């Protein structure tokens with residue numbers, strides 16, 4: 001088993017004693033904090049009785065991603081880069097929330113996207129949680145971004161490659177800059193042991209999906225990756241009943257947060273029942289904890305309704321959605337282009353009201369997701 005121990009000021013996780021150092025490899029970590037330099041230390045054996053199960057899992061996950069074959073400090077050898085403060089938090093079992101980057105590049109215009117990205121990180125931070133915005137920068141998957149990288153994504157906008165699971169390897173190989181979707185972000189978050197991920201909305205089954213087979217990779221990712229996605233549900237541009245059916249097929253636990261109804265992004269109501277309900281962060285954390293404990297290896301979707309004061313423009317937004325849906329048909333816009341096009345048009349048609357609602361619900365999700373991450377970290381720390 002491998003253990004990560006720092007040089008410098010880093011506190012040993014759970015005060016583990018590391019008995020035997022076989023070989024070391026120096027790697028660099030972005031930033032200049034106490035973790036700016038670490039050693040990956042390969043140990044013969046840990047004192048098993050001193051380590052809780054959750055600490056052991058954490059160490060194994062992080063160590064795996066810091067091993068010489070999987071991690072590097074430059075952009076030339078592949079591997080995942082974890083920002084120092086994110087790594088500190090993960091190592092110490094403190095709460096971390098993953099944030100996606102397609103929402104920045106394709107979901108909102110510049111400069112609001114940059115402002116919102118920073119604001120969401122700061123909401124998470126103020127809740128005592130470490131934010132980890134995920135993207136692929138010049139071919140390197142990054143868990144946690146520097147401010148100038150957030151700005152780069154925001155400025156590039158749709159020029160970034162919209163990166164879901166299917167093109168992660170391609171974007172890495174071509175050393176491109178990719179904004180990760182829900183599926184891409186979930187995959188990378190799971191690789192480093194982040195359990196909670198906050199976003200605005202997820203993709204789903206598109207209308208007429210039964211003939212076009214246009215089903216977002218977000219849904220299959222939820223079926224195969226044990227990360228909890230906190231969102232405001234699914235937009236009505238999609239086929240919500242079929243999206244929920246598909247999530248059931250994929251074995252995804254779908255929860256309405258404080259509601260019996262699955263939310264529809266701009267509106268709290270979709271007319272569809274949420275299969276499960278949880279009313280507090282602690283309840284959500286218990287479900288996530290059981291999901292991890294029993295090893296289901298599938299995700300959880302928590303639908304948080306948009307706050308009622310921000311749903312005021314719901315009717316105007318709904319009718320704008322309908323018109324832009326007709327436009328996509330007339331202009332033969334299909335596949336991955338559909339969602340960004342509709343988001344842009346709905347914003348234009350509502351004179352910016354949809355963007356305000358979008359921003360408001362993301363803020364709210366960041367708050368709820370952070371509370372869930374705190375409750376989960378607490379639970380995992382106490383688990384035997």
Ligand SMILES: O=c1[nH]cc([C@@H]2O[C@H](COP(=O)(O)O)[C@@H](O)[C@H]2O)c(=O)[nH]1
Nearest residue numbers: 102103107181182201202203216217336
């Ligand atoms: O309300 C939204 N839904 C979806 C997206 C983005 O679009 C992706 C889904 O795209 P597609 O339908 O092409 O799978 C999501 O993962 C997310 O990144 C978004 O920004 N806002």
